[in-house]
Amino acid sequence: xxxxxxxxxxxxxxxxxxxxxxxxxxxxxxxxxxxxxxxxxxxxxxxxxxxxxxxxxxxxxxxxxxxxxxxxxxxxxxxxxxxxxxxxxxxxxxxxxxxxxxxxxxxxxxxxxxxxxxxxxxxxxxxxxxxxxxxxxxxxxxxxxxxxxxxxxxxxxxxxxxxxxxxxxxxxxxxxxxxxxxxxxxxxxxxxxxxxxxxxxxxxxxxxxxxxxxxxxxxxxxxxxxxxxxxxxxxxxxxxxxxxxxxxxx
Amino acid sequence: xxxxxxxxxxxxxxxxxxxxxxxxxxxxxxxxxxxxxxxxxxxxxxxxxxxxxxxxxxxxxxxxxxxxxxxxxxxxxxxxxxxxxxxxxxxxxxxxxxxxxxxxxxxxxxxxxxxxxxxxxxxxxxxxxxxxxxxxxxxxxxxxxxxxxxxxxxxxxxxxxxxxxxxxxxxxxxxxxxxxxxxxxxxxxxxxxxxxxxxxxxxxxxxxxxxxxxxxxxxxxxxxxxxxxxxxxxxxxxxxxxxxxxxxxx
Numbered sequence: 221x222x223x224x225x226x227x228x229x230x231x232x233x234x235x236x237x238x239x240x241x242x243x244x245x246x247x248x249x250x251x252x253x254x255x256x257x258x259x260x261x262x263x264x265x266x267x268x269x270x271x272x273x274x275x276x277x278x279x280x281x282x283x284x285x286x287x288x289x290x291x292x293x294x295x296x297x298x299x300x301x302x303x304x305x306x307x308x309x310x311x312x313x314x315x316x317x318x319x320x321x322x323x324x325x326x327x328x329x330x331x332x333x334x335x336x337x338x339x340x341x342x343x344x345x346x347x348x349x350x351x352x353x354x355x356x357x358x359x360x361x362x363x364x365x366x367x368x369x370x371x372x373x374x375x376x377x378x379x380x381x382x383x384x385x386x387x388x389x390x391x392x393x394x395x396x397x398x399x400x401x402x403x404x405x406x407x408x409x410x411x412x413x414x415x416x417x418x419x420x421x422x423x424x425x426x427x428x429x430x431x432x433x434x435x436x437x438x439x440x441x442x443x444x445x446x447x448x449x450x451x452x453x454x455x456x457x458x459x460x461x462x463x464x465x466x467x468x469x470x
Numbered sequence: 471x472x473x474x475x476x477x478x479x480x481x482x483x484x485x486x487x488x489x490x491x492x493x494x495x496x497x498x499x500x501x502x503x504x505x506x507x508x509x510x511x512x513x514x515x516x517x518x519x520x521x522x523x524x525x526x527x528x529x530x531x532x533x534x535x536x537x538x539x540x541x542x543x544x545x546x547x548x549x550x551x552x553x554x555x556x557x558x559x560x561x562x563x564x565x566x567x568x569x570x571x572x573x574x575x576x577x578x579x580x581x582x583x584x585x586x587x588x589x590x591x592x593x594x595x596x597x598x599x600x601x602x603x604x605x606x607x608x609x610x611x612x613x614x615x616x617x618x619x620x621x622x623x624x625x626x627x628x629x630x631x632x633x634x635x636x637x638x639x640x641x642x643x644x645x646x647x648x649x650x651x652x653x654x655x656x657x658x659x660x661x662x663x664x665x666x667x668x669x670x671x672x673x674x675x676x677x678x679x680x681x682x683x684x685x686x687x688x689x690x691x692x693x694x695x696x697x698x699x700x701x702x703x704x705x706x707x708x709x710x711x712x713x714x715x716x717x718x719x720x
Contacts, residue, residue, distance in 0.1 A: 244502070244510075251498035251517050252708055256540045257528070260494075261521045267501050268514035275507050290506045458502055 221340070225406055228399025229340065230284050231302070232409055234292070235397060235444055237277035238303035241293055242451070243324060244270030245458055249311050262360060266321070269353045276346050283342065294459050298452045302444040306389040308451040315368050315378035320386055322361035323423065327393050329354045330418050334410035343408070362426065369430030376431065383427070384435045391439035394419070471590070475656050478649025479590065480534050481552070482659055484542070485647060485694055487527035488553035491543055492701070493574060494520030495708055499561050512610060516571070519603045526596050533592065544709050548702045552694040556639040558701040565618050565628035570636055572611035573673065577643050579604045580668050584660035593658070612676065619680030626681065633677065634685045641689035644669070 221229070248267035254260040278289035306324065311317050332354055335347035368375040394416035403409035427434060471479070498517035504510040528539035556574065561567050582604055585597035618625040644666035653659035677684060 241507075244514075248498070248501035248510075248514060251501055251514065252495040252521075255544075257491075257521065257525050257543045260498075261518055261525065264494075264498060264501065264514050264518035264521060268511055268518060271502075271507065271511045271514060275511065278507070293507045460503065 221406070221408070224399070225402050225408060226284060228397070228402045229343075229408055230281060231397050231399055232403060233277050233281040233284070235302040237274045237281060237292070238301045238444075239307050239324075240270045240274035240277060242301070242303045242454065243307040243321075244268075244274060245454060246307065246309075246311055246317075247321075250317065255314060266357060266360075269357065273350055273353075276350065280342055280346060298447050298455055299445070301447065301451065301455075303447075303451075304389070304392040304444060305440070305442055305446065305448060305451075306386065306392060308448060308454060309386075309389070310450050312382065312385075313378060314364075315375065316382040316385065318361050318364035318368065319379060319382040321357070322365045323386060323390055324393075325354060325358040325361050326423055327415075327419055329358045330415060330422070331410065334415065337407070338409065339407040365426075365432075366430045369427075369432050379430070380432055383432050384437070387435050388437050388440045389442070392442040392444070395443065397444065471656070471658070474649070475652050475658060476534060478647070478652045479593075479658055480531060481647050481649055482653060483527050483531040483534070485552040487524045487531060487542070488551045488694075489557050489574075490520045490524035490527060492551070492553045492704065493557040493571075494518075494524060495704060496557065496559075496561055496567075497571075500567065505564060516607060516610075519607065523600055523603075526600065530592055530596060548697050548705055549695070551697065551701065551705075553697075553701075554639070554642040554694060555690070555692055555696065555698060555701075556636065556642060558698060558704060559636075559639070560700050562632065562635075563628055564614075565625065566632040566635065568611050568614035568618065569629060569632040571607070572615045573636060573640055574643075575604060575608040575611050576673055577665075577669055579608045580665060580672070581660065584665065587657070588659065589657040615676075615682075616680045619677075619682050629680070630682055633682050634687070637685050638687050638690045639692070642692040642694070645693065647694065 244267050247263055247270060250260075250263040251267060252260060252264075254263050274293070275289060278292055281287065281292070282289055306320060309320070329351075332347045332351045336344050336351070338344040338347065365379065368379045370376070394412045396412050400409065400412060404411045424434065494517050497513055497520060500510075500513040501517060502510060502514075504513050524543070525539060528542055531537065531542070532539055556570060559570070579601075582597045582601045586594050586601070588594040588597070615629065618629045620626070644662045646662050650659065650662060654661045674684065
């Protein structure tokens with residue numbers, strides 16, 4: 221790996237880690253509040269898995285930069301996070317949460333399958349390790365999207381409203397970072413255009429089958445440097461303990 | 471099992487389930503807020519396990535009564551919960567949370583070991599299933615109590631303060647329900663006096679080794695029908711979603 225590739229990989233790893241950290245935190249807001257006990261447990265599991273993935277990506281970032289994962293997770297300002305806005309949006313209702321999870325899980329599952337072929341072995345190994353969990357997540361969230369999409373009139377309306385709100389945010393998942401083309405050329409990270417096609421090939425028929433209509437609204441022109449008030453609130457909440465006493469032994 | 475034993479077992483199962491549900495909910499309040507990423511993940515795991523145990527105990531309760539676990543978990547009033555106050559107290563600081571967890575984990579680990587000998591096979595099987603998880607919890611919380619007890623002056627003081635606050639609540643774990651003597655005679659549930667001795671035999675030397683001093687304060691005269699404002703607040707929070715739309719398909 222040359223220096224430019226290395227720098228591009230560092231940026232990409234941070235984006236991967238931040239997506240998982242922020243989504244994991246949103247999932248954790250449901251634990252103890254889901255509508256049924258089984259889902260309480262499932263949300264705790266999901267939060268644990270996504271935070272675990274974040275730790276793995278921060279760990280690979282650390283191998284290349286020496287930067288402390290806990291410092292990255294808990295002591296940056298909102299503008300320094302590289303997550304997509306899709307994962308930082310507030311949890312909304314159960315339909316919104318499950319649909320966001322489904323859209324992200326499908327992306328992550330397809331991404332991990334491709335990452336297992338990465339020319340950077342630590343990345344390939346990490347992706348293999350996470351793959352099983354992600355297939356389980358995908359099964360769980362897709363079952364809910366289908367169940368609510370085809371459920372009662374009320375549940376269908378909620379799911380359609382969630383899709384109308386979320387859809388403009390999905391393109392950001394496939395918007396390349398400046399160094400991504402270098403990574404794709406070197407076989408270090410998949411081509412996001414191909415990933416996008418694979419994602420649409422799976423998601424569009426699935427949504428149609430759940431009787432949900434993809435809205436016409438254009439994609440928001442977002443980069444991973446753009447964030448909302450919602451991220452600032454989330455970080456204030458998440459960082460409260462770590463910042464209250466940064467030198468504590470804990 | 472005769473009717474009186476059956477009724478006593480139903481009461482005891484509800485107490486077991488409620489302890490796990492409320493503690494699991496308290497644990498979940500830390501997910502996404504723990505001081506370091508590794509502990510974020512550990513707290514999500516802990517919440518998931520305790521809520522999973524609650525679901526198992528509610529499930530055994532249902533086999534005997536036909537009552538719906540989700541209704542029991544989410545749609546009772548505070549006065550109908552049968553958890554000990556130890557688990558309903560607010561999370562406090564990290565030292566308080568870890569010490570409460572240690573005190574409860576030790577109780578649960580010793581209880582589960584005895585329950586594996588229960589004359590009621592479903593109870594014995596459930597206990598065997600949970601045992602491994604609980605030994606892991608116990609290792610985790612005891613490592614923290616030791617680390618903070620023997621850590622800095624600040625961490626030691628926090629841990630000692632937590633012990634001073636928590637100690638008056640521990641006796642309630644060993645206070646029999648009205649039907650417990652019937653259960654013990656029939657070998658359905660362990661004798662709580664013996665369990666208390668085993669617990670003290672393990673906890674007292676461990677705390678001394680962590681340089682923590684058990685306070686002189688007398689035990690609070692609590693029964694599982696006494697609750698605090700903290701439980702009312704916790705339930706208001708936990709039941710918000712379920713109560714907002716009890717007939718929803720979700």
